Amino acid sequence: MLAYGLLALGLSGALALVTFNVVSDYLTEQRISSALVETADNAAALHYGLFDAAPPCRPSRDNPAECTTVPASRPAPDVMALLDQLPSTDSAASLLFFHDRWYSAVGRPVDLPADLVNAAKSGTEVNRRIEVAGQQVLAVGVPLTRSGEAFFEWHPLTGLDKTLRMLKITLVVGALVTALLGLAVGRFASTLALRPLAELTQVAAAVARGRLDARLQAENDPDLGGLARSFNQTAAALEQRVVADARFAGDISHELRTPLMTMMNSMQLIQNHRTELPPAVREPVELLGDDLDRFRRLVIDLLEISRDDGGDQGLRETVRIADLVRAAADATAGRSITDVAEDAADLTMEADKRRLERVIANLVENAEDHAGGCKGVTVQAGGRGVIVYVDDAGPGIPEADRERIFERFGRGGGDGQSRGIGLGLAIVARHVEWHHGLIEVTDRPEGGARFIVELPTKSR
Structure with a gap:
């Protein structure tokens, strides 16, 4: 039973560990990929608003429907308005480092690791798991066109962590349930396999307690049939031997009772006249009387033992x-x-x-x-x-x-x-x-x- 339980626990534990690693890696990669795509899209939209918007135009004198480009200088873009106009995503904060200044719709630049900021400013797309205000988030940095300017977002990981936690609990519970099922299967299998041996133990104990008529009922069992037949033959031979010995002891005891009673009566007669015996004879007579009394009790005990061995059921x-x-x-x-x-x-x-x-x-x-x-x-x-x-x-x-x-x-x-x-x-x-x-x-x-x-x- 223990072997089945440990085997089930080992297999289910290994399967749970592999499953958790594979699923957690997959979900984490999917979450990172989604965050990178969303941040890159927002960075592209922001880049268009900052650098690539079409210059203003005015109607033509000859054809009012035509638009003539005005080469005049463009006004400075409204950065905060651009940040507010970004598509709504699952990001928790959007930050922009532009013209040596920080712009933030939500979030503080100080919460971003310095090395991550520097990497994004140098032109490298980076991401890292950080903690902001006690919450686990994924910080993503995307460089803009000009060196030293970058766009940052962080995406909350609460949903991912909750999903992984529920997955871990489910796998642990599943492993424990599997181990319990393994114990149950092991108990059932061991009980089924050892049932003939348990019956053999019970019958052997009964024979040891004196029930010589106890027999095994597994003679047709394909595995223990030979052992059962041998045991039953041995028990039957033992029973016959004990009954024969008991009958012999009983017969001997009965045969001894008559001469014993004669000797006891004769000894009693001699003891009644022991004062008439010579002094040298009195001591041997006393010793003989004690031995005859011991002999009498021995015969009685032998009769009692032979009665029990012979199967006397008594009367309750x-x-x-x-x-x-x-x-x-x-x-x-x-x-x-x-x-x-x-x-x-x-x-x-x-x-x-x-x-x-x-x-x-x-x-x-x-x-x-x-x-x-x-x-x-x-x-x-x-x-x-x-x-x-x-x-x-x-x-x-x-x-x-x-x-x-x-x-x-x-x-x-x-x-x-x-x-x-x-x-x-x-x-x-x-x-x-x-x-x-x-x-x-x-x-x-x-x-x-x-x-x-x-x-x-x-x-x-």
Whole structure:
């Protein structure tokens, strides 16, 4: 678009410059030529009145109808009368230097440049653009027959200057309009040319967000058909692979649930009788119990991930956000930790209760088990509708790890310690995105980390 605009501006500017120079030169030459012709004609008429008028005559005695030339001396011509009798032209002033005197009908001799006057007196026809009383005029000098005598006129250039000014404005406006048209044409051309690439970008972004069923509709495009087919085949293969992996993870998780429940029940039975165990056995049993609990949570998380990857659409229903967050957070922490702002108490949204409860539970559980305990959960109106803050008492999360902790099996921690087994926060990010929300982590003002979840409400 910029290239089209600059090209149009360059071409129109060059054309405008050439047009202005040619037209202005032509109009100026025509104005000078007209002024020279008019001044020369007036000078000729004045010359006739001064030098070439016929001598007076008287009637003949023999024939009264005949005129006899009187050789008597001629009276001196009336110069001012001759100047007043000159044909009316567009000149603004007429001046005559005759018999070492200045005669002027209109204008002052002092307004004429001395060199121009001297050139005309010496027998050279001259013209020059000068300024008289703030007005631009063309001064023209024409020599008379006798040396040292000349006739001068100046012609106003106001009309010519106005015409050139209007021409300049018209050409500038035309160049700007042409540049704008070039920008419009460039935008249209670039949009038309890049439309398939824009569609490719949108579809690729959708696939990156997890919409593996997104496909390009440009397979018949003569330019991008091959790329579109290749992309669609790759996306289809990726979708099949992800579904197969999700099905495999789900099958494995389901198969593990039965032996896991047997082991958990057996461990619970052993822990109920741990006082009867020898002291050397109690510590290994406690460690085994902790690992079994981690294994249980891993299996649950794998089932959750495989459910999402398998295309589970969930069930949306209207929920009161504050009540759901309070119930999930307090139940996970085993105590009351939720604070609801007055403006958020009645906010509702279309949500999958299971997914949203899992978001809050995972964040609180992460704070309780790996960040020194949950310092509180706050619900207030703002952002996209409602904002949920989950604060912990841990060392915080470095900025370099704040994106990575939401990846699968991503780990982070300000002191180098692991924050969980890496699936809980990934599930949180997936579920928040499923609700068209946002999640980020920042520093808590009093120390520790603060997870911020923004969710869209039905109305604000």
